Amino acid sequence: MLILHKRIKLFLLDHWIKMAIGSAVILLIGAAIYGLSTLESFYRHMTLATLPLQILIVAVNAMIFVYMYMTVFRGGFAKLDKGLVKGEKIAVTFKDVIGIDEAKQESWEVVELIKDRRKLQQIGGKVIKGILMMGPPGCGKTYLAKAIATESGIPFISMSASEFTEIFVGVGASRMRKLFKKARRLAEAHGGCIVFIDELDAIGKKRGYSYLGQGQETNSTQNQLLVEMDGLKEKQENVIVIGATNALEETLDDAMLRPGRFDRKVYIDKPNLEGREKLFRFYLSKVKHDDALNIARLARRAVYKSPADIMNIVKESALIATRNKKDKVALKEISEAMDRVDWGIKHRGFMTQKEKEMTAYHEAGHGVILYLLHPADDVFKISIVSRKGYLGVVMKHPKEELHGRNKEAFLADIKTALAGYVAEKIKYGTTTNGVSSDFRNVMFIAHTMVWRLGMGRSGLVGDYSLYGNNTNSDAPSANQLSEATKEKLNEETQSIMQDCLKEVEALLKKEWDIVEKIVKELLSKEELEFDEIEAIFKQFCKNEPSASGDDNK
Amino acid sequence: MLTSCAPTYPKEKIVESVQELCEREYSVKVEVIIEGSTMGVRLPLKGLFNTETLQIKPEAFDKITGVMLSASRVALSSDKSIDFYTVIAYDAKVPGAEVVMTRYIYDLRRFFLGDISRGEFAKRMVFDVRFNPQAIIDTWLGDFTLKEQKFPEFMCEQIARRITDEFRESKDLAGKFKVASCEGKFEEDELKFVVDISREGLPVSELIHGKAWHEEVLELCMQKMCYVLYIYSFKKVDQLEAFNKFDNKVLTISKDEINKWRNRRIRID
Numbered sequence: 001m002l003i004l005h006k007r008i009k010l011f012l013l014d015h016w017i018k019m020a021i022g023s024a025v026i027l028l029i030g031a032a033i034y035g036l037s038t039l040e041s042f043y044r045h046m047t048l049a050t051l052p053l054q055i056l057i058v059a060v061n062a063m064i065f066v067y068m069y070m071t072v073f074r075g076g077f078a079k080l081d082k083g084l085v086k087g088e089k090i091a092v093t094f095k096d097v098i099g100i101d102e103a104k105q106e107s108w109e110v111v112e113l114i115k116d117r118r119k120l121q122q123i124g125g126k127v128i129k130g131i132l133m134m135g136p137p138g139c140g141k142t143y144l145a146k147a148i149a150t151e152s153g154i155p156f157i158s159m160s161a162s163e164f165t166e167i168f169v170g171v172g173a174s175r176m177r178k179l180f181k182k183a184r185r186l187a188e189a190h191g192g193c194i195v196f197i198d199e200l201d202a203i204g205k206k207r208g209y210s211y212l213g214q215g216q217e218t219n220s221t222q223n224q225l226l227v228e229m230d231g232l233k234e235k236q237e238n239v240i241v242i243g244a245t246n247a248l249e250e251t252l253d254d255a256m257l258r259p260g261r262f263d264r265k266v267y268i269d270k271p272n273l274e275g276r277e278k279l280f281r282f283y284l285s286k287v288k289h290d291d292a293l294n295i296a297r298l299a300r301r302a303v304y305k306s307p308a309d310i311m312n313i314v315k316e317s318a319l320i321a322t323r324n325k326k327d328k329v330a331l332k333e334i335s336e337a338m339d340r341v342d343w344g345i346k347h348r349g350f351m352t353q354k355e356k357e358m359t360a361y362h363e364a365g366h367g368v369i370l371y372l373l374h375p376a377d378d379v380f381k382i383s384i385v386s387r388k389g390y391l392g393v394v395m396k397h398p399k400e401e402l403h404g405r406n407k408e409a410f411l412a413d414i415k416t417a418l419a420g421y422v423a424e425k426i427k428y429g430t431t432t433n434g435v436s437s438d439f440r441n442v443m444f445i446a447h448t449m450v451w452r453l454g455m456g457r458s459g460l461v462g463d464y465s466l467y468g469n470n471t472n473s474d475a476p477s478a479n480q481l482s483e484a485t486k487e488k489l490n491e492e493t494q495s496i497m498q499d500c501l502k503e504v505e506a507l508l509k510k511e512w513d514i515v516e517k518i519v520k521e522l523l524s525k526e527e528l529e530f531d532e533i534e535a536i537f538k539q540f541c542k543n544e545p546s547a548s549g550d551d552n553k
Numbered sequence: 554m555l556t557s558c559a560p561t562y563p564k565e566k567i568v569e570s571v572q573e574l575c576e577r578e579y580s581v582k583v584e585v586i587i588e589g590s591t592m593g594v595r596l597p598l599k600g601l602f603n604t605e606t607l608q609i610k611p612e613a614f615d616k617i618t619g620v621m622l623s624a625s626r627v628a629l630s631s632d633k634s635i636d637f638y639t640v641i642a643y644d645a646k647v648p649g650a651e652v653v654m655t656r657y658i659y660d661l662r663r664f665f666l667g668d669i670s671r672g673e674f675a676k677r678m679v680f681d682v683r684f685n686p687q688a689i690i691d692t693w694l695g696d697f698t699l700k701e702q703k704f705p706e707f708m709c710e711q712i713a714r715r716i717t718d719e720f721r722e723s724k725d726l727a728g729k730f731k732v733a734s735c736e737g738k739f740e741e742d743e744l745k746f747v748v749d750i751s752r753e754g755l756p757v758s759e760l761i762h763g764k765a766w767h768e769e770v771l772e773l774c775m776q777k778m779c780y781v782l783y784i785y786s787f788k789k790v791d792q793l794e795a796f797n798k799f800d801n802k803v804l805t806i807s808k809d810e811i812n813k814w815r816n817r818r819i820r821i822d
Contacts, residue, residue: 040561
């Protein structure tokens with residue numbers, strides 16, 4: 001009896017507002033009915049006849065008031081204007097996803113898990129809650145998510161994480177609740193639903209706490225996402241969240257990455273050689289192209305290019321072909337498109353003949369050393385047409401897809417960078433400010449080799465930049481190196497550069513005929529392609545060193 | 554709830570209802586008679602007119618208004634189909650003198666719904682002070698009989714009142730014209746109005762607004778006729794005729810011209 005009394009009391013305490021409002025409404029309705037019944041029939045009919053109109057006017061007034069209030073004072077509604085997209089209507093299948101085979105394989109497993117969820121649940125397994133797709137931009141994360149939706153045949157709701165963020169705290173969380181409410185309803189009706197959140201880092205970065213309240217909105221949005229994905233719910237619906245981000249995994253909040261939230265991570269990297277070949281084949285199949293195009297070579301040249309880059313290159317080359325009144329895309333157009341994507345638009349005709357000549361010697365110096373000495377990079381193009389503020393350029397590409405760089409490659413980088421300076425000095429006895437960016441690179445590489453990578457000759461190993469290189473810092477760890485060690489390291493750096501300089505000078509003097517030949521060709525053609533460059537070296541019976549470092553000269 | 558949907562004044566008790574309302578709310582005893590769709594209410598008053606000015610006394614006017622309101626309420630909230638009501642106020646001390654007011658229930662409904670203005674509502678009432686009441690009311694040996702009001706007649710009376718009021722109250726015309734008589738009737742779908750309107754001291758050829766005044770008179774009559782037909786959407790009329798007995802001038806317009814006027818394609822002037 002006492003418990004019942006307490007329960008009633010608790011119920012009344014919990015619901016007194018609702019009960020008060022309900023009673024007031026009943027009272028008012030009763031009073032209105034009584035009032036109407038006391039009216040003469042004509043007035044009663046007149047009142048009842050105008051009642052719908054009055055209700056409509058009151059409703060419209062209320063809506064206008066609420067709209068104005070929310071717009072002016074509350075920063076708009078936390079509305080979620082996202083329509084349902086049916087999986088099968090997206091029409092992006094796994095066949096269309098090219099060049100990212102490993103990610104595709106992992107995603108296919110996800111599709112299988114979504115399809116066989118009943119079987120999985122029968123044996124006691126838990127359906128995956130979230131998949132996080134990580135990788136550089138333009139690698140097909142969104143495309144892959146669409147393919148998952150198509151293949152699994154369940155509804156798909158796509159949103160950008162930035163759509164959740166607002167200046168007003170709570171709006172993002174409210175949108176998140178609405179999104180999941182909608183997703184759960186769809187999941188109930190269709191057996192599952194995919195929620196795709198693009199650019200997840202906008203709400204997924206590590207949560208921070210500030211006395212000034214900065215980041216509070218992002219925090220609350222993220223908290224809501226976490227709760228929706230793995231919170232305490234009466235019923236667990238088959239809602240799978242796919243997040244996509246370019247951000248590094250370390251920058252994302254740990255709670256997001258733990259099992260139960262984004263428990264499956266799919267790394268989507270830039271395509272490898274085989275992938276790039278497939279991509280070129282796929283995109284070139286959509287335009288008229290020269291059958292003699294060496295797609296394997298294109299793929300080699302497009303190293304570190306994303307699928308979006310490759311698509312852009314083919315699209316750009318088709319535009320160039322149209323502008324050049326060609327009926328099909330050839331190597332020339334693709335090469336120009338690559339240059340345009342990498343280096344921007346050409347600026348012709350503002351250099352004097354003398355400047356052109358000096359630039360030609362500078363670039364020829366780079367080109368010769370790169371060709372003869374570099375174990376890892378190929379010279380693809382030499383140009384004395386100005387682009388992006390550079391008077392000339394030697395375009396190089398890795399011979400093969402390497403993910404590390406050895407000492408020899410670094411030294412070759414230094415030598416290649418110094419070659420422009422040396423060529424100018426040999427030819428004119430003076431040098432220009434065109435060497436500034438080369439010297440910056442040289443200094444950086446040599447410094448890194450000695451200070452950070454233990455590639456000096458003195459035998460000093462370790463990353464000295466951590467403890468001895470910050471003169472502006474008062475931190476105890478900032479300046480722990482002795483002056484003697486620093487001096488030694490700096491001498492090492494300089495000695496590497498000097499050795500490289502001597503070697504380059506000797507080699508260029510020895511092969512000066514090649515330099516002169518390249519300069520002559522450059523001055524007449526302005527740009528030399530890989531084939532033309534190779535022909536010149538073949539003429540002088542020179543070969544590139546192999547990627548392994550064996551010199552075949 | 555269900556009983557509240559029923560009419561407040563059922564047709565069986567309509568007479569008693571008016572009497573009861575008048576007695577309860579305005580402390581007046583009235584006689585009520587229903588003839589077809591017309592309800593007549595006869596209100597005896599002591600001191601209806603001011604014997605010196607022959608104007609209706611204000612307290613008498615209040616009672617007439619109260620009785621009209623009671624009649625309106627009953628007519629509107631009854632299941633009896635009432636189209637018109639007429640309130641006849643008379644003074645026993647002035648035999649034969651009566652105030653007669655007739656309202657069309659359709660006008661009443663539109664007024665309550667805010668469809669017509671108060672001024673227009675007042676103009677739609679037929680109001681007459683008569684010193685020879687036999688035209689509508691027959692009083693014989695104390696019995697009260699009522700002639701059913703027909704809509705065309707009501708319109709004619711309303712047009713006549715509008716014409717008379719215009720010449721009496723309009724800023725441009727008041728005091729310049731003499732309206733000796735104004736009455737109209739429907740005859741075989743033709744509305745004929747016979748007026749006797751003169752302008753004293755002015756020759757017939759005198760111009761008003763650039764026209765001979767006698768033409769202006771007939772055009773004004775015609776405008777009122779067209780307007781009243783228009784506000785009631787009355788289309789069963791083939792021709793309108795206005796005749797001024799004073800100078801024997803006549804103005805006639807056809808059905809086509811009435812329609813064109815309704816569609817604002819022509820002006821009557």
